[in-house]
Amino acid sequence: MVPLSYYLILSGLLFACGVAGFLIKRNIITIFLSIELMLNGVNLTFVAFAAQLKSLDGHIFVFFVMVVAAAEAAVGLAIIIAVFRTRETLNVDRVNLLKL
Amino acid sequence: MHLWIIPLLPLAGAAINGLMGKHFPKALVNTIALGSTGAAFAYALWVAAQFSGLPPDQIPHIERYATWLSAGPFSVEFGIYLDQLSLVMLLVVTGVGFLIHVYSLGYMAHEGGYYRYFAYLNIFMFFMLTLVLANNYLLMFVGWEGVGLASYLLIGFWFLKKSAADAGKKAFITNRVGDFGFLIALFLLIKHFGTLQYDSLWKLVTRYPVETGAAGVLTAIGLLMLMGATGKSAQIPLYVWLPDAMEGPTPVSALIHAATMVTAGVYMVARSNPIFNRAPEALMAVAVIGTLTAIFAASIGMVQTDIKKVLAYSTISQLGYMFMGCGVAAYSAGIFHLMTHAFFKALLFLSAGSIIHGLGGEQDMRHMGGLRKYLPWTFWCMTVATFTISGFPPLAAFFSKDEILWQTWASGNRVLWLVGVVAAAMTSFYMFRLWFLTFFGEYRGAPASAEPHGHDSHGGAAHGSPHESPMVMVIPLVLLAIFSFIGGWVGVPEAMGGHAEIEHFLAPVFQSTAEATPSATSAEGAAEHESSSTELMFSAISVGAAAVGFLGAWFLYYKRTDLPGKLAAGAGGLYRLVLDKYRIDELYGAVFIQPLIALSTTVFWKGVDRGLIDGAVDGAAAGANETSNAMRQMQSGNIRSYAGWVAVGAAAVIAFMVWRGVR
Numbered sequence: 149m150v151p152l153s154y155y156l157i158l159s160g161l162l163f164a165c166g167v168a169g170f171l172i173k174r175n176i177i178t179i180f181l182s183i184e185l186m187l188n189g190v191n192l193t194f195v196a197f198a199a200q201l202k203s204l205d206g207h208i209f210v211f212f213v214m215v216v217a218a219a220e221a222a223v224g225l226a227i228i229i230a231v232f233r234t235r236e237t238l239n240v241d242r243v244n245l246l247k248l
Numbered sequence: 249m250h251l252w253i254i255p256l257l258p259l260a261g262a263a264i265n266g267l268m269g270k271h272f273p274k275a276l277v278n279t280i281a282l283g284s285t286g287a288a289f290a291y292a293l294w295v296a297a298q299f300s301g302l303p304p305d306q307i308p309h310i311e312r313y314a315t316w317l318s319a320g321p322f323s324v325e326f327g328i329y330l331d332q333l334s335l336v337m338l339l340v341v342t343g344v345g346f347l348i349h350v351y352s353l354g355y356m357a358h359e360g361g362y363y364r365y366f367a368y369l370n371i372f373m374f375f376m377l378t379l380v381l382a383n384n385y386l387l388m389f390v391g392w393e394g395v396g397l398a399s400y401l402l403i404g405f406w407f408l409k410k411s412a413a414d415a416g417k418k419a420f421i422t423n424r425v426g427d428f429g430f431l432i433a434l435f436l437l438i439k440h441f442g443t444l445q446y447d448s449l450w451k452l453v454t455r456y457p458v459e460t461g462a463a464g465v466l467t468a469i470g471l472l473m474l475m476g477a478t479g480k481s482a483q484i485p486l487y488v489w490l491p492d493a494m495e496g497p498t499p500v501s502a503l504i505h506a507a508t509m510v511t512a513g514v515y516m517v518a519r520s521n522p523i524f525n526r527a528p529e530a531l532m533a534v535a536v537i538g539t540l541t542a543i544f545a546a547s548i549g550m551v552q553t554d555i556k557k558v559l560a561y562s563t564i565s566q567l568g569y570m571f572m573g574c575g576v577a578a579y580s581a582g583i584f585h586l587m588t589h590a591f592f593k594a595l596l597f598l599s600a601g602s603i604i605h606g607l608g609g610e611q612d613m614r615h616m617g618g619l620r621k622y623l624p625w626t627f628w629c630m631t632v633a634t635f636t637i638s639g640f641p642p643l644a645a646f647f648s649k650d651e652i653l654w655q656t657w658a659s660g661n662r663v664l665w666l667v668g669v670v671a672a673a674m675t676s677f678y679m680f681r682l683w684f685l686t687f688f689g690e691y692r693g694a695p696a697s698a699e700p701h702g703h704d705s706h707g708g709a710a711h712g713s714p715h716e717s718p719m720v721m722v723i724p725l726v727l728l729a730i731f732s733f734i735g736g737w738v739g740v741p742e743a744m745g746g747h748a749e750i751e752h753f754l755a756p757v758f759q760s761t762a763e764a765t766p767s768a769t770s771a772e773g774a775a776e777h778e779s780s781s782t783e784l785m786f787s788a789i790s791v792g793a794a795a796v797g798f799l800g801a802w803f804l805y806y807k808r809t810d811l812p813g814k815l816a817a818g819a820g821g822l823y824r825l826v827l828d829k830y831r832i833d834e835l836y837g838a839v840f841i842q843p844l845i846a847l848s849t850t851v852f853w854k855g856v857d858r859g860l861i862d863g864a865v866d867g868a869a870a871g872a873n874e875t876s877n878a879m880r881q882m883q884s885g886n887i888r889s890y891a892g893w894v895a896v897g898a899a900a901v902i903a904f905m906v907w908r909g910v911r
Binding site: 167170171174240241243244245 | 884885886887888891892895
């Protein structure tokens with residue numbers, strides 16, 4: 149059996165990749181994908197612990213996260229399309245009209 | 249006897265007129281104002297009848313209604329204290345007050361703010377009745393402050409005129425100085441005796457010995473009370489507000505600044521007689537201040553040209569006499585003079601008001617003259633008043649003033665007596681000067697002048713030749729004239745075949761608490777023992793002084809009308825000094841007011857208020873602004889920088905948890 153720490157390290161790596169992509173990339177869609185990556189890193193942690201502790205709680209959390217992520221994808225992609233229609237760019241650095 | 253009804257009647261009148269009178273027709277305002285005071289007067293008469301039937305052991309008649317406040321062993325109640333002294337005051341206040349209400353109907357008929365005026369008059373009545381009927385000092389103090397308020401409102405009745413508004417403020421602030429002294433006296437009473445109820449206080453005070461030689465707490469209380477009385481009763485050094493108070497409507501001058509409110513100080517001193525009897529030095533101070541005020545104000549009154557100013561100084565001078573009487577422990581003489589003064593001074597002011605009304609607002613006596621023809625009723629009433637105040641027998645003030653002077657002599661204060669007689673001659677002089685200038689000679693006013701004259705912003709654009717006042721004003725004059733004539737007959741001394749009823753009537757108030765006082769009893773006793781022929785001789789001296797004043801005025805202002813101008817020119821600087829009221833106002837201005845204004849401006853306003861308080865408030869605002877400006881830079885609008893902050897924050901939280909070893 150694969151030890152728990154392996155799963156945790158892998159999920160940590162996935163999460164770190166997500167954070168890095170989120171901070172570095174300028175394209176909104178890439179940022180969006182990075183967020184999904186972070187969510188799935190967390191999901192992996194949940195299922196790993198669930199398997200280890202023989203508990204169903206972690207699985208339920210994962211399902212919730214997946215539902216939220218799906219909803220988020222729907223809303224997020226709609227926003228991205230709206231932004232692209234008005235600003236004709238997907239570069240976040242140029243979407244800064246809320247600045248004081 | 250349900251005495252609470254008496255003060256509450258005018259209060260109800262004031263409340264109805266003051267809150268809703270704006271929408272009432274004049275007739276309804278009149279009915280409410282006059283009805284409430286008239287009913288109060290009628291009830292007071294009924295109370296007087298009941299009172300005379302009370303057995304002596306039930307006097308003072310005390311009614312207690314409720315506890316007002318209680319703090320530990322100290323408590324004060326709402327209650328009424330009716331004895332001979334407060335009964336006399338009650339009748340004077342309601343009676344004279346009612347007549348002045350009637351007079352005001354005519355005088356104020358053309359004025360704006362009609363309902364406001366009557367509401368103020370009624371509230372004044374309420375507070376004055378509270379003052380005289382209270383059964384403890386704190387309730388008296390409520391009335392004391394209340395009449396100050398009513399006075400402020402009525403002096404500044406024509407508040408659009410700056411001089412009137414200023415005079416109101418001056419009266420109020422000057423009174424505050426005196427009230428401060430009175431309040432400290434009350435605190436001392438609470439501290440040393442633990443009560444302010446008259447009946448229990450007198451029991452405690454009478455156990456104290458007379459403070460001869462060494463001044464103790466009673467002397468301190470007496471002097472502080474005197475300070476309060478000098479403010480309310482316009483004595484040296486706090487008299488300055490009263491002449492300015494003539495800015496109010498003339499009936500107000502009559503009611504408040506002559507007949508009733510200013511007598512509050514005299515009443516308070518008389519009411520506190522158990523304290524003053526045990527503090528001879530405080531009592532002496534009362535006598536000296538009264539005598540000084542009497543002659544000081546009389547001398548100013550001799551040169552004033554404004555008819556109301558003459559009467560104002562006359563009021564101050566007469567109040568001085570009352571203090572003189574109280575100061576030699578002849579309280580009943582002081583109260584007697586208070587009563588006759590209420591009649592004749594109200595009459596004088598109302599007559600003056602009638603003249604002012606008849607001349608369309610003219611107050612300068614130099615523009616009057618020959619008014620005997622135009623205002624016959626006023627002339628005769630004024631004549632009675634003038635002869636009364638000057639002290640000619642058998643009119644009222646002859647008996648009361650003479651009683652004060654006689655008691656002063658009998659108590660051994662020869663110097664005070666002499667000053668009092670000189671002041672009496674001066675009184676006679678300035679009153680007959682007023683009389684001759686106003687009613688005799690030729691009319692010196694501009695005929696049918698359309699010029700609106702200064703003071704009482706009275707009358708319309710075109711005011712014809714002088715005319716007599718309407719009947720509603722004349723009737724109170726006549727009634728007051730009758731009282732000024734016969735009012736003194738209740739106090740004819742025994743030396744003249746009278747029975748001095750008023751003295752015997754008031755005696756229990758001042759006797760029952762005075763057993764332990766040799767000074768008081770010796771004065772009374774000496775008066776009894778001196779032979780009556782001596783007393784008659786002193787009366788003759790008083791009448792002689794009055795005659796001297798009369799002859800002087802007759803010679804200068806009737807016979808040789810060219811002389812006063814020359815005399816004034818000859819006296820030069822002295823005349824100017826007296827005409828400028830000895831420049832006391834200027835002195836107070838330089839010594840107290842200007843430094844106070846300077847201190848307030850530089851230290852309190854610019855230093856404390858602007859520097860400290862505004863500095864703190866503005867500093868807090870500016871600090872918040874600075875901080876926000878710095879923090880604002882974080883809101884770059886760049887999503888990735890926000891995300892960076894979130895990541896940094898999350899990392900910081902995790903680092904903290906790891907460091908603390910959270911499980």
